[in-house]
Amino acid sequence: METSTTVPESAAALHAGIDALTDEVIDGLRSQLPSYAAVSPDRLRQRVLASLRNGLSLVQRWAEERRSARGAGRGDGPAYGIPETHLDEVTSLARSLPVEDVISAYRIGTDIVWRRFGEEMTARGGTAEDLLPIAETLRAWVDANTLRIVRSCRVGLQGDDPTAEGRHAAMVRALLLGEARWDTSLGAWGAGVAGDGPADGYRPEGHAGDAEAVDGSYEHSALRLPFRAQLPEVSPPGESDGAPAAAGHAGPGDRAFHRTVALLRPWLALDEAGRPLVTTVDGDVAGLLVGRPAGLCRSLILGLGAPAPASGVATEFTRATQAVRAAAGFGLVGAYTREELGLRAAVVALPAVGEQLVRLRLAPLDERGEDGAQLAEAAAAYLRQGLRLDAAARTLYVHPNTLRNRLRRFEEITGTNLRDPADLAEVWWALTHRRFHGPAD
Numbered sequence: 001m002e003t004s005t006t007v008p009e010s011a012a013a014l015h016a017g018i019d020a021l022t023d024e025v026i027d028g029l030r031s032q033l034p035s036y037a038a039v040s041p042d043r044l045r046q047r048v049l050a051s052l053r054n055g056l057s058l059v060q061r062w063a064e065e066r067r068s069a070r071g072a073g074r075g076d077g078p079a080y081g082i083p084e085t086h087l088d089e090v091t092s093l094a095r096s097l098p099v100e101d102v103i104s105a106y107r108i109g110t111d112i113v114w115r116r117f118g119e120e121m122t123a124r125g126g127t128a129e130d131l132l133p134i135a136e137t138l139r140a141w142v143d144a145n146t147l148r149i150v151r152s153c154r155v156g157l158q159g160d161d162p163t164a165e166g167r168h169a170a171m172v173r174a175l176l177l178g179e180a181r182w183d184t185s186l187g188a189w190g191a192g193v194a195g196d197g198p199a200d201g202y203r204p205e206g207h208a209g210d211a212e213a214v215d216g217s218y219e220h221s222a223l224r225l226p227f228r229a230q231l232p233e234v235s236p237p238g239e240s241d242g243a244p245a246a247a248g249h250a251g252p253g254d255r256a257f258h259r260t261v262a263l264l265r266p267w268l269a270l271d272e273a274g275r276p277l278v279t280t281v282d283g284d285v286a287g288l289l290v291g292r293p294a295g296l297c298r299s300l301i302l303g304l305g306a307p308a309p310a311s312g313v314a315t316e317f318t319r320a321t322q323a324v325r326a327a328a329g330f331g332l333v334g335a336y337t338r339e340e341l342g343l344r345a346a347v348v349a350l351p352a353v354g355e356q357l358v359r360l361r362l363a364p365l366d367e368r369g370e371d372g373a374q375l376a377e378a379a380a381a382y383l384r385q386g387l388r389l390d391a392a393a394r395t396l397y398v399h400p401n402t403l404r405n406r407l408r409r410f411e412e413i414t415g416t417n418l419r420d421p422a423d424l425a426e427v428w429w430a431l432t433h434r435r436f437h438g439p440a441d
Helices: 006-016 018-032 041-067 084-094 099-123 128-153 164-176 208-212 255-267 310-329 343-349 351-361 369-384 389-396 400-414 421-437
Strands: 225-230 278-281 284-289 301-304 334-337
Touching (some): 006 018, 006 099, 018 099, 041 099, 164 310, 310 334, 343 421, 369 421, 389 400
Antiparallel strands (some): 225 284, 225 301, 278 284
């Protein structure tokens, strides 16, 4: 079956405008990844340009082989991997950027290129039949080379550790972030042993690390609890009312990391080699547990996802991340799921709702300057003390009658009835959103 000439023509069009395409990809990376926003566009340009040229060359060569009937199809056709010089560039970049961001950047760039490629195909009258084979091939190439980037970066528990432990930690991180694929035929995540094709029949060029890809294997159908953990910080005297506080972040090899792992060790899931499935993500200890920890009390802030097989780990890790951020932000310690944190987690996960409630309940106060801020403070203290007027007045160092008057003015100005449970919930959400996320720009 021949491939339409629209494929090579579209690829050639992107080649012709590769400078503009490079700028678009760089803009996308810097707008979506804070770590890339801190890197100058000039430093990124050569790396992005080399990756785009390599990917577009793949598309053109694949299309030419299909048209000349030399390609035998996706399953047994040639695979074009990332040039070793480009892997060296990526590894160098990963020394100053989180490896998960390097992986995300690779996929962000692919999505931008694919969108532009689709636009060029549409302009030339390309059909879905033209796009489907190239989409499958390109996605398989991206998946395979993403795995190579993970292994090449070798970023794990010991930073640029070239050992199997470093690769193991990087692969655990990739699994948590949804960047690793499971080979169901081997029960391992990542890729098969050298010489065996992955489940989709497509693999990059062979390389020495292939045989090590199964080091971290374990039963992929086993249910594990994704987690994300931080060490709590002691609140200063007088600030134990649940206000957001910074939590301790663990870094590879430091005391915070080792203390966190030691606290969780009885519950850490292990791979078949007996190594704990643990890594770091943006300074937090993260990984997989065999069960819910007990007895941590005030020793750890732990966000938990629900038990999940390998295919559901990334989704549940997102929920664990939301839980730990909510718990840390509200000064809570212990183990929590997102559901257990209730509205606290919702405040973290739904900032748009919070902004709407701020406009509804607090905007009239903003127009009154310091007087409005004083009234908002009065309502916050009243809610924080469980609607106990005398207790709230003591925290503000005012007479109860003074607080009563401020609450009455708060109701009049905002149109709120503090005896209505629905109004109370909206005021609490608005005040908590502002405290947690800060004022809107």
